[in-house]
Amino acid sequence: MDRAKRIPESGVEFLSGNEAVARGAWEYGVHFASAYPGTPSTEILEAIGESYPEIGSQWAPNEKVALETVAGASFGGARALTAMKHVGLNVAADPLFTLSYIGATGGVVIVSADDPGMHSSQNEQDNRNIARAAKVPMLEPADSNEAKLMVGEALEISERFDAPVMLRLTTRISHSKSLVELGPRRAVEVKGYERNIQKRVPIPAHARKLHSRVEKRMLELEEYGDGSPFNRIEKGDPSLGIVTSGISYQYVKEVLPSASVLKLGMTNPLPWKLIERFIESVEKLVVVEEGDPYLQEQIRARFLIPVEGKERIPIEGELEPGIVRRGLGEGDPAQTPFVRAEVPARPPALCPGCPHRGAFYALSKIKASSTGDIGCYTLGLMPPHEALETVICMGGAVTVLNGLEKAVGREATGKLVAAIGDSTFIHSGITGLIDMVYNGGTGTVMIMDNGITAMTGGQQHPATGFDLRGEPAPRVDFEQLCRACGVKHVRTVDPHDLQEMEKALREELSREEPSVIITRRPCIMIGKPSGRAVARLDPEKCVSCRACMRVGCPAISFVDEKPEISGLLCYPDCNLCVQVCPTGALSKDMEGAR
Amino acid sequence: MKTAAEVTNVLICGTGGQGILLASEVLSGAARASGMDIKKSEVHGMAQRGGSVTSHVRFGSRVFSPLIEEGTADVVLGMEQMEGLRWLHYMRVDGTLLIPDIRINPVTVNIGAARYPDVEAGLASRNAPYRVIPALAIARELGNTRVVNLVMLGAASTLMPMIGEQSWMTAIERRVPAKALGVNMEAFERGKACL
Numbered sequence A: 001m002d003r004a005k006r007i008p009e010s011g012v013e014f015l016s017g018n019e020a021v022a023r024g025a026w027e028y029g030v031h032f033a034s035a036y037p038g039t040p041s042t043e044i045l046e047a048i049g050e051s052y053p054e055i056g057s058q059w060a061p062n063e064k065v066a067l068e069t070v071a072g073a074s075f076g077g078a079r080a081l082t083a084m085k086h087v088g089l090n091v092a093a094d095p096l097f098t099l100s101y102i103g104a105t106g107g108v109v110i111v112s113a114d115d116p117g118m119h120s121s122q123n124e125q126d127n128r129n130i131a132r133a134a135k136v137p138m139l140e141p142a143d144s145n146e147a148k149l150m151v152g153e154a155l156e157i158s159e160r161f162d163a164p165v166m167l168r169l170t171t172r173i174s175h176s177k178s179l180v181e182l183g184p185r186r187a188v189e190v191k192g193y194e195r196n197i198q199k200r201v202p203i204p205a206h207a208r209k210l211h212s213r214v215e216k217r218m219l220e221l222e223e224y225g226d227g228s229p230f231n232r233i234e235k236g237d238p239s240l241g242i243v244t245s246g247i248s249y250q251y252v253k254e255v256l257p258s259a260s261v262l263k264l265g266m267t268n269p270l271p272w273k274l275i276e277r278f279i280e281s282v283e284k285l286v287v288v289e290e291g292d293p294y295l296q297e298q299i300r301a302r303f304l305i306p307v308e309g310k311e312r313i314p315i316e317g318e319l320e321p322g323i324v325r326r327g328l329g330e331g332d333p334a335q336t337p338f339v340r341a342e343v344p345a346r347p348p349a350l351c352p353g354c355p356h357r358g359a360f361y362a363l364s365k366i367k368a369s370s371t372g373d374i375g376c377y378t379l380g381l382m383p384p385h386e387a388l389e390t391v392i393c394m395g396g397a398v399t400v401l402n403g404l405e406k407a408v409g410r411e412a413t414g415k416l417v418a419a420i421g422d423s424t425f426i427h428s429g430i431t432g433l434i435d436m437v438y439n440g441g442t443g444t445v446m447i448m449d450n451g452i453t454a455m456t457g458g459q460q461h462p463a464t465g466f467d468l469r470g471e472p473a474p475r476v477d478f479e480q481l482c483r484a485c486g487v488k489h490v491r492t493v494d495p496h497d498l499q500e501m502e503k504a505l506r507e508e509l510s511r512e513e514p515s516v517i518i519t520r521r522p523c524i525m526i527g528k529p530s531g532r533a534v535a536r537l538d539p540e541k542c543v544s545c546r547a548c549m550r551v552g553c554p555a556i557s558f559v560d561e562k563p564e565i566s567g568l569l570c571y572p573d574c575n576l577c578v579q580v581c582p583t584g585a586l587s588k589d590m591e592g593a594r
Numbered sequence B: 001m002k003t004a005a006e007v008t009n010v011l012i013c014g015t016g017g018q019g020i021l022l023a024s025e026v027l028s029g030a031a032r033a034s035g036m037d038i039k040k041s042e043v044h045g046m047a048q049r050g051g052s053v054t055s056h057v058r059f060g061s062r063v064f065s066p067l068i069e070e071g072t073a074d075v076v077l078g079m080e081q082m083e084g085l086r087w088l089h090y091m092r093v094d095g096t097l098l099i100p101d102i103r104i105n106p107v108t109v110n111i112g113a114a115r116y117p118d119v120e121a122g123l124a125s126r127n128a129p130y131r132v133i134p135a136l137a138i139a140r141e142l143g144n145t146r147v148v149n150l151v152m153l154g155a156a157s158t159l160m161p162m163i164g165e166q167s168w169m170t171a172i173e174r175r176v177p178a179k180a181l182g183v184n185m186e187a188f189e190r191g192k193a194c195l
Ligand SMILES: Cc1ncc(C[n+]2csc(CCOP(=O)(O)OP(=O)(O)O)c2C)c(N)n1
Pocket: A036, A037, A038, A039, A085, A087, A088, A091, A374, A375, A376, A377, A394, A420, A421, A422, A423, A424, A425, A448, A450, A452, A453, A454, A455, A456
């Protein structure tokens, strides 16, 4: 909270796109914000929680809950914001599509942070298509300053046109920093709640009227977009006209500073009159956009003219200046002065001391494996464990195991557990567990409770006992929750107690009834190590059997037929390698360890 | 060398947990204190779990792209040897690569699926101008292996004359926690003396 004092009222600050959105929420009078973490959106709510106590902010169990809560706040006349990664909007799509009909009383901003290039995601979906399908206005900033300004613009549009507004970021906007002009917080009143059943209960009779209003609203917004300061023509050489938006604008300016550019900041609906004017002013039209041919196809369909775009700029992956340069036929393609070196990949790995390592070690040791889910523990797929075989989306571990059992019976549930993290279980694992019990499944769910949402950098959730601001909060009790779902066999183990871990897995996998194993041990990000112990090798006792290498710890490498332990990387409170060494060659003085 | 009117590109690379974000924050802060426009890109999420990490920093009178184009980096600042080689193709022909006396095996090497390359041979075969900075040795002498990043940054600072002495000091003071300020300042100075 003392950081709140450190971000000044005015001046210029160097902020990431996410920090700028948080700043915008504060300056433009947002009262309430709720989100579920997800890269690259996570830091928006973190920054609000850390720096802007005037905004009520909280972590939600998932994105649907966050958006619905934000909708409720808007019904009460408050300005409200939610933020999520692109796939989070799939989870929140149900409320989104109908909130589009119902509209917004207090302004509603829905931040969708897409991840072209899949830096930290399982797909590359382009959520501009969702804004269009849901018929909600959408803004796309090209840097941090615009990200801040567009929060204000989104709130204005939301209240004026009675619509939730999507603010679409991408990884490169969220996680790049640029200079932002700061201003004070505007005083905005909470309007209060007034009942309006026709508007907020979309039974078919009401919804038909609401739908008409939505269609009319989108036409009005087209006109509004023609005059919006965020849509602008930058006149240049008329032989080539480039239509672009978001981060792609920066690459175009970098590569072809002299071209005529139509920079679109509001990309749903499109400002057709402005686009027409631009088309008339240039000889040839090229669309430079990351992801799908969202602008290209709409412009082509509208004017029935040749528009180049995806013929030059790839659909797949993230853009960068070189790709845009080559796409526009500028400069030497892919010639760098120093030839790219092929060096070994450095894939991410479970950290030294990670609690999940014990569980995956035990699974692979008994030749079992898992249907998986999304989180740090997805890394259980990596060698040497290779003990995670499926992932779809959050919550999918439990349900996929249920489905597999329907297909192949105990062949699946005797060999595979559903591996799911604590945050993910809260997000959307609970319904799968209820389904398993209800429909006679016999699977074992392994809730990997490391006490935090680790993958996204360590956020609190309803089962950690703390809230967004780090204040104590009521804590979901997994054991009781699972029993209440109808699971009779619920047990908790320390995943670093390999014997117990193995025993639990063997027993529950062979049990022809639904069961839950909670593997509980804190993530190394939250636990403070109790000392500085480092595992040691007695080379006399070592028989070079490589048992320790099957732990898959980044701190252990195999040099000259013996394990070598990195003192820099070895985590004090972990002794997995010591436990698996059959000759006692590895030891660790755990004195003082918890 | 360049004037502030042009854009200077610095690519910082290494592995998760090496203090790359701090180094790029200090660099951005120093460029800003010298009155320049700046943009910077960084990696969050999955890649931070021990993966290969980069931060792009660009500064000058007006900067558009937050990403450096391949083949245009003035300085590639490696915090780990193999990572320096991995990102070499970002460097411009008259650029400089700095690497430390540090090798961190990726898991692929640990489990014997790959071999750690001979980095200096790779650099020599490409005629790449590079310097090895004994950053870990210096950091050990200073009694804190966590200041490797500031030693490297100190060395790199000698390649950026457009940023004034005072700007570096201001930026370090702003970004480094007060109790570690002394050792970080010293690390920076020792790095500077390496080139
Ligand atoms: C719908 C959706 N929302 C958010 C994310 C981002 N995300 C990936 S993993 C994860 C949570 C992981 O936490 P947990 O289940 O506790 O596992 P841990 O990483 O701590 O092992 C989140 C929020 C996502 N992939 N999908």
